[in-house]
Amino acid sequence: MKLKTFLTTTAFAALMAAPALAQQISIKAGVLNDRSGLYADLSGEGSVIAARMAVEDFKAAEKGIKVEIVSADHQNKPDVGSTIARTWYDQDGVDLILDVPTSSVALAVNQITREKNKIHINSGAASSDLTGKACSPNTVHWTYDTYALAQGTGGAMVKAGGDSWYFLTADYAFGHALERDTAAIVTKNGGKVVGAVRTPFPGTDFSSFLLQAQASKAKVIGLANAGGDTINSIKQAGEFGIVAGGQKLAGLLVFLTDVHSLGLATAQGLVLTESFYWDTNDQTRAWADRFAKANGGKKPTMVQAGVYSGMLHYLKAVEAAKSKDSAAVMAKMKEMPTDDPLFGKGSVRVDGRKMHDMYLFEVKKPAESKGPWDYYKQVSVLPAAQAFRPLAESECPLVKK
Amino acid sequence: MFELLGVPPQALFGQVLLGLINGSFYAILSLGLAVIFGLLNIINFTHGAQYMMGAFVAWMCLNYLGINYWVALLLAPLVVGATGIAIERLLLKRIAHVDHLYGLLLTFGLALIIQGLFRNEFGSSGLPYQIPAELRGGVNLGFMFLPWYRGWVVVASLVVCLATWFLIEKTRLGAYLRAATENPTLTQAFGINVPLLVTLTYGFGVALAGFAGVLAAPIYSVNPNMGADLIIVVFAVVVIGGMGSILGAIVTGFSLGLVEGLTKVFYPEASATVIFIIMVLVLLVRPAGLFGRAA
Structure with missing residues (x-):
């Protein structure tokens, strides 16, 4: 061992x-x-x-x-x-x-x-x-948690007019949970999910899946993945002109270090949800x-x-x-x-849920950034009560109904 | 027009093309492995790490020295190839006379060490590398949007693969190489410096991995594990093509990329496994691989 x-x-x-x-x-x-x-x-x-x-x-x-x-x-x-x-x-x-x-x-x-x-x-x-x-x-x-990520990024994109979604989902428990929670928010807010593709984890080349997403004509492509998968899909979406073609990318779980790894030239404009940003x-x-x-x-x-x-x-x-x-x-x-x-x-x-506000951020353009790690601008604040699953809907046995 | 299993032909052409593009990475990498195995009889498990080094050297060139992509495309394979030559002279040479397994273990250990060193220095989440300005954007082919860079990847790897094949199969140097593969003692007796040939071959195989790494840097995440993720598939490609077969590696590389691309349309969940399924089938029918000669 x-x-x-x-x-x-x-x-x-x-x-x-x-x-x-x-x-x-x-x-x-x-x-x-x-x-x-x-x-x-x-x-x-x-x-x-x-x-x-x-x-x-x-x-x-x-x-x-x-x-x-x-x-x-x-x-x-x-x-x-x-x-x-x-x-x-x-x-x-x-x-x-x-x-x-x-x-x-x-x-x-x-x-x-x-x-x-x-x-x-x-x-x-x-x-x-x-x-x-x-x-x-x-x-x-x-x-x-996945519920808060879905509320933040999913909710905001639908409100901004992104009412049809196509998911690129990492094919394991986490990806499925994130897709499930986000699809629920999208539908609840009046949007619809036009399709999803389950991508093997971990993956390197996402261009094939991105082309399928492009062909779906969905307004938003939801990336229900994390880490290297997210980095590769965002990088390649830029290359294939997906964002330039009018479709929006929703990075459902993107960390500051992922943005650092992508570079602002590639990551700019990406909307994401986090509970803490250093600046x-x-x-x-x-x-x-x-x-x-x-x-x-x-x-x-x-x-x-x-x-x-x-x-x-x-x-x-x-x-x-x-x-x-x-x-x-x-x-x-x-x-x-x-x-x-x-x-x-x-x-x-x-x-056991820690309650605090979540923030919706947009990744800055290279010109707006003052240097390394200056990456986000705040779009909106999601109050804790909205961000996390209400106790009334909880499946947790500790919650007495 | 016609539809194939619910997929419009436009989408299908697009996927075929993408498959070929991914196939070019498999082809270059498996070519390097095949060349090394052919002459040195070493299963080079460091290949993935050397591919990763190629991408990192390109990044370092740009960020520390201001050297652009095109120069890095030449420079990085040379640098990575030089480290390969050092590895061959210092380590591999000493175990040339013992069982294959030692070479396998040694190169595997080296891969872990190299990846660990890069992770320590650069972290695990990767580094940004932009597509060179000349190759940004793309062309609409009607059935798909083809980024210029992807087109360039196919062309570059085809040229490199064919040149390598030509070098080994059609030139005098290649003839020495093949002779040394067949019978090193006899070839040495004819006055050919076989140890030098072995060193250069290893350096060349490794340089091919470095070249693929530079090609990959603008489109894949540049991180210390990028090679480890890819190398397993590449080994399967080499096995399917026939260990040590140059043409086998090239043809199998491109065609498996194609098969994988089509699987991504018809049954995406299986796209990570389809190559291994083919490997099992091929090994059942032709244990020496599609282009290999039975021992």
């Missing part, structure tokens, strides 16, 4: 001597994500840095809480992720697992966390099932600068920001509960409002 565990001890030995609290609580947090593949740039080491920054900003040591952070690479494989999660919980004394991009791995870790009665704060995964039919009293889904206000800019210094100049993605925010709220809950008992901490996390410089004020709902 190739278990790469990078131990990162954040022990402020000197400060720990502070006699403020009689009781010491030690916490071990595991950041489990992709450190070598497709999603390594948008989560990876950056998420570990974000978690560490949360510990610093909370001044955990002064408050008598000792935090150790460990990390590992789940390689986007559910079996690898499950093994690491079990080892962490059973042998290494890990109290909570953070991040976990890739829905299939997240669903597995969600299940194990529930069995072991620990805590999982998910930032990286997309599937809305984490707070839907797979919801758990031990999981908080922090940053975004939103003074607080996010200041935080992003600190983050970039530690991360080789790369600005944070919403996933990394979500790890910070989730870790911070967890620590506040531990402080309030004066214990790291999972049930007590989860109760505090849901009871206390969330508040941090990155996502502002929010709350954690009974089904």
